[in-house]
Amino acid sequence: xxxxxxxxxxxxxxxxxxxxxxxxxxxxxxxxxxxxxxxxxxxxxxxxxxxxxxxxxxxxxxxxxxxxxxxxxxxxxxxxxxxxxxxxxxxxxxxxxxxxxxxxxxxxxxxxxxxxxxxxxxxxxxxxxxxxxxxxxxxxxxxxxxxxxxxxxxxxxxxxxxxxxxxxxxxxxxxxxxxxxxxxxxxxxxxxxxxxxxxxxxxxxxxxxxxxxxxxxxxxxxxxxxxxxxxxxxxxxxxxxxxxxxxxxxxxxxxxxxxxxxxxxxxxxxxxxxxxxxxxxxxxxxxxxxxxxxxxxxxxxxxxxxxxxxxxxxxxxxxxxxxxxxxxxxxxxxxxxxxxxxxxxxxxxxxxxxxxxxxxxxxxxxxxxxxxxxxxxxxxx
Numbered sequence: 001x002x003x004x005x006x007x008x009x010x011x012x013x014x015x016x017x018x019x020x021x022x023x024x025x026x027x028x029x030x031x032x033x034x035x036x037x038x039x040x041x042x043x044x045x046x047x048x049x050x051x052x053x054x055x056x057x058x059x060x061x062x063x064x065x066x067x068x069x070x071x072x073x074x075x076x077x078x079x080x081x082x083x084x085x086x087x088x089x090x091x092x093x094x095x096x097x098x099x100x101x102x103x104x105x106x107x108x109x110x111x112x113x114x115x116x117x118x119x120x121x122x123x124x125x126x127x128x129x130x131x132x133x134x135x136x137x138x139x140x141x142x143x144x145x146x147x148x149x150x151x152x153x154x155x156x157x158x159x160x161x162x163x164x165x166x167x168x169x170x171x172x173x174x175x176x177x178x179x180x181x182x183x184x185x186x187x188x189x190x191x192x193x194x195x196x197x198x199x200x201x202x203x204x205x206x207x208x209x210x211x212x213x214x215x216x217x218x219x220x221x222x223x224x225x226x227x228x229x230x231x232x233x234x235x236x237x238x239x240x241x242x243x244x245x246x247x248x249x250x251x252x253x254x255x256x257x258x259x260x261x262x263x264x265x266x267x268x269x270x271x272x273x274x275x276x277x278x279x280x281x282x283x284x285x286x287x288x289x290x291x292x293x294x295x296x297x298x299x300x301x302x303x304x305x306x307x308x309x310x311x312x313x314x315x316x317x318x319x320x321x322x323x324x325x326x327x328x329x330x331x332x333x334x335x336x337x338x339x340x341x342x343x344x345x346x347x348x349x350x351x352x353x354x355x356x357x358x359x360x361x362x363x364x365x366x367x368x369x370x371x372x373x374x375x376x377x378x379x380x381x
Contacts, residue, residue: 003015003243003244003248004017011176011177017183020182027092035056035064035092036094036108038069039096040104056094069081072279072282075161081107082111085108086112092109094140095109095151096142103158110136110156110173114135115132119167121170122168122170128172133173138177140180143253144189146236147197147201148257148282155171181251194237195333196283198236201249201253201283204257204264205223205252206226207360210365232248234328262363263360266360269356272358273353288338296379297366302318308321348374351377352377
């Protein structure tokens with residue numbers, strides 16, 4: 001079976017090995033003549049990035065790049081990116097990379113034409129309507145990891161460097177005009193990034209599936225996304241050059257990010273403040289939190305996760321699923337606690353408050369309170 005396709009859901013997606021060669025055509029399709037490629041510092045000088053810039057230059061689109069992007073991007077990165085965008089008279093963004101490059105790239109395209117400050121567009125109520133939609137530059141997204149799924153998202157997660165809080169900035173036009181999903185771009189990922197990003201996709205699917213909100217389309221997508229991770233993440237981890245496994249993991253990442261329109265939960269509510277305060281890898285932090293959160297939510301999800309276990313071919317219902325998660329984490333080298341992750345003496349009060357303030361709490365099956373969230377966090381420390 002050829003793992004190559006053109007999809008129109010949730011946006012125009014060009015999927016398949018080698019399709020980065022279509023980057024110039026993707027820009028033309030989005031109406032971009034002078035793109036700014038936004039990525040993170042680690043990717044800036046890697047071969048996949050320089051080759052992409054070569055393709056752009058050969059097509060007469062220049063080779064402009066902005067890479068002053070932190071692993072957990074913040075408002076300072078955004079301001080610097082907007083300045084480069086404006087100074088170069090760019091008319092669109094190629095958001096290139098993992099979650100950091102994708103989120104910051106989308107935000108630069110959004111902010112460059114706005115007059116209000118960044119935090120005025122936080123995902124609260126109808127704040128997104130404050131934006132001048134006509135001033136948002138077009139976006140082409142190119143993921144180079146298989147986890148965050150930001151390439152099909154309508155938001156960016158941005159850290160407020162002053163308050164050390166992760167904030168969600170939302171607008172429907174954050175959704176890129178064109179996405180190129182080329183699994184060849186993920187071949188060079190180190191094992192720990194393959195594991196962390198893959199488990200980020202898994203966490204998206206698990207939390208969406210468990211969310212009490214009604215969204216049957218997302219429910220089905222979350223279930224199949226879990227299956228793809230189960231089948232192909234161990235293969236991608238064992239052999240980074242396994243293009244079939246890499247391709248299916250890219251699908252799982254996009255599926256998880258589409259599915260979580262149904263909601264996220266305590267895994268992300270905890271990992272957001274932990275990542276903002278201690279700069280941990282987001283997907284790995286999700287994986288550390290997942291076993292305890294599953295037990296925390298057991299009274300409300302035992303039956304539905306039993307259904308998932310049946311679909312995934314896991315014996316033992318809910319308990320069998322939890323055992324599978326424990327074993328998967330161990331096989332991928334995931335730390336068992338925040339201490340093992342490198343966080344000594346975490347600030348319990350601040351993390352708990354940050355979790356309760358996070359929008360993800362609204363999708364958790366068990367209502368999160370200061371008391372039970374503290375107990376949950378202490379299980380993870």
